[in-house]
Amino acid sequence: MPYYIPERLRHGYGLHAEAIRQLAAAGVRVLITVDCGITAQEEVALAQQLGIDVIITDHHQPPAVLPPALAVLNPHQPACPYPNKDLCGVGVVFKLLTALRAALRQAGLFGERLPNLKRHLDLVTLGTIADVTPLRGENRILVYHGLQELTRTRKPGLQALRQLSGRSDKPASTREVGFYLAPRLNASGRLDSAAHSVALLTAADAQAAAPLAAAIEAVNAQRRTLQQEIEAAVHARLARDYDGRPPAAIVLADAAWHPGVVGIVAAKIAQAYYRPTLLLHLDGDTARGSGRSIPAFDLYAALHHCARWLRQYGGHPQAAGLTLDAAHLPRLQQELVRYTQATLSPAALQPTLELEARVTLDELTPEVVAQLASLAPPRRGQPGAAAVCPSGTVPDAGAARGRPGAARPVSRAAARHPPRCRGLWPGRASGGAGRAACARHRLYARTQPLERGGARRAARAGPAPPRPAVSGKAIDTVGGIFYISTNSQRQGRG
Numbered sequence: 499m500p501y502y503i504p505e506r507l508r509h510g511y512g513l514h515a516e517a518i519r520q521l522a523a524a525g526v527r528v529l530i531t532v533d534c535g536i537t538a539q540e541e542v543a544l545a546q547q548l549g550i551d552v553i554i555t556d557h558h559q560p561p562a563v564l565p566p567a568l569a570v571l572n573p574h575q576p577a578c579p580y581p582n583k584d585l586c587g588v589g590v591v592f593k594l595l596t597a598l599r600a601a602l603r604q605a606g607l608f609g610e611r612l613p614n615l616k617r618h619l620d621l622v623t624l625g626t627i628a629d630v631t632p633l634r635g636e637n638r639i640l641v642y643h644g645l646q647e648l649t650r651t652r653k654p655g656l657q658a659l660r661q662l663s664g665r666s667d668k669p670a671s672t673r674e675v676g677f678y679l680a681p682r683l684n685a686s687g688r689l690d691s692a693a694h695s696v697a698l699l700t701a702a703d704a705q706a707a708a709p710l711a712a713a714i715e716a717v718n719a720q721r722r723t724l725q726q727e728i729e730a731a732v733h734a735r736l737a738r739d740y741d742g743r744p745p746a747a748i749v750l751a752d753a754a755w756h757p758g759v760v761g762i763v764a765a766k767i768a769q770a771y772y773r774p775t776l777l778l779h780l781d782g783d784t785a786r787g788s789g790r791s792i793p794a795f796d797l798y799a800a801l802h803h804c805a806r807w808l809r810q811y812g813g814h815p816q817a818a819g820l821t822l823d824a825a826h827l828p829r830l831q832q833e834l835v836r837y838t839q840a841t842l843s844p845a846a847l848q849p850t851l852e853l854e855a856r857v858t859l860d861e862l863t864p865e866v867v868a869q870l871a872s873l874a875p876p877r878r879g880q881p882g883a884a885a886v887c888p889s890g891t892v893p894d895a896g897a898a899r900g901r902p903g904a905a906r907p908v909s910r911a912a913a914r915h916p917p918r919c920r921g922l923w924p925g926r927a928s929g930g931a932g933r934a935a936c937a938r939h940r941l942y943a944r945t946q947p948l949e950r951g952g953a954r955r956a957a958r959a960g961p962a963p964p965r966p967a968v969s970g971k972a973i974d975t976v977g978g979i980f981y982i983s984t985n986s987q988r989q990g991r992g
């Protein structure tokens with residue numbers, strides 16, 4: 499089956515007229531969109547005019563008027579009864595495939611050989627984790643089984659990429675997908691063309707896959723360099739213009755910032771300053787970029803509010819893309835800051851960690867630790883995620899303003915909490931700076947952001963990030979009281 503991936507550097511995201519004319523001329527009669535199309539009013543109308551039946555599969559926020567497609571699959575449609583609103587793009591596709599499989603099976607079209615869709619949950623898992631969708635409900639089930647499929651995947655491209663990472667002999671984890679596989683598979687689309695990643699994922703054998711995986715590794719290294727440069731530039735701008743204390747929302751643009759990378763940098767900046775952040779690439783009179791939010795703030799709604807300054811926008815509450823006249827940037831920033839201030843209390847502009855229970859070291863028996871570990875993977879929106887914080891290091895509201903923290907003795911208290919302290923995760927690998935371990939209980943403290951190296955980079959690049967609240971020594975000297983939290987603080991990445 500032919501596929502078409504828009505080159506986002508040339509065409510932006512999603513459908514565009516030029517591609518639809520090409521597809522129609524090539525004789526395409528059915529077009530299934532993936533992860534896009536829900537706002538493509540004109541393009542879908544054009545396709546239908548040219549005799550193409552369009553089936554939209556998407557998970558982005560639908561506009562008030564839907565495109566005139568043959569069918570629309572999007573759990574966010576107001577009338578859609580499907581319970582899982584957290585499906586990512588490939589999750590929606592998987593639903594289409596299971597329904598198609600059932601229909602074809604009923605029609606007797608498969609004969610004896612039914613396709614095994616479960617095997618492809620490795621791909622669903624990649625998308626679900628890469629899009630940082632909440633791992634609750636059905637997503638949790640998809641990822642639980644998908645990680646097992648990924649571990650024993652038969653796709654030569656995924657085997658090759660896992661081999662390069664040196665992890666192919668271990669069970670696949672959300673961490674491996676989130677921090678290793680997904681950034682690499684995304685890198686080629688950011689810098690060049692996503693076709694390289696498709697070629698890798700569909701490679702026929704190990705021989706074909708190896709050079710593709712190596713090429714993707716190289717592009718990813720390039721992506722990382724660009725990202726670090728932009729990140730340093732943003733920190734420097736915020737230090738220069740705001741003394742490192744930006745207003746309620748961050749909007750910055752630069753011609754030198756690579757449009758394919760601004761989104762991931764926006765995620766880092768949003769996390770570092772705890773502010774909704776838009777970063778844009780300037781190209782003549784056009785600014786195009788990407789935004790990331792903080793949990794309490796609906797960025798898509800905010801852009802909708804600012805729509806008169808925008809040419810185009812779309813996305814989710816936590817991540818969005820936008821295009822506008824560069825001349826409108828100051829107005830957009832003004833309006834966004836005003837809207838953020840009006841919408842969020844100052845407290846909501848501070849990260850929080852909800853503490854649910856207080857336990858002593860003695861209560862953390864191997865059985866309890868095993869139970870906590872069974873709640874893994876700890877990702878965004880996953881209510882079972884467990885973190886344990888030493889009491890002496892969970893600061894009160896005063897500590898967030900720089901005074902030493904006092905323990906919060908009350909369970910179910912929501913403590914103001916510097917984003918650098920991630921607490922303890924049961925059963926996670928330890929070692930390296932900024933982490934401390936209690937080997938006896940297999941508990942590990944994480945004292946830096948989930949993105950490894952983030953704190954160090956940020957420290958080099960600009961403002962002093964909030965100090966880690968946990969030090970290795972503190973773990974052993976806090977009197978053995980730990981707190982359990984089910985708020986994992988993971989942020990959206992789009």
Ligand SMILES: [Mn+2]
Pocket residue numbers: 533557586587629992
């Ligand atoms: Mn998506």
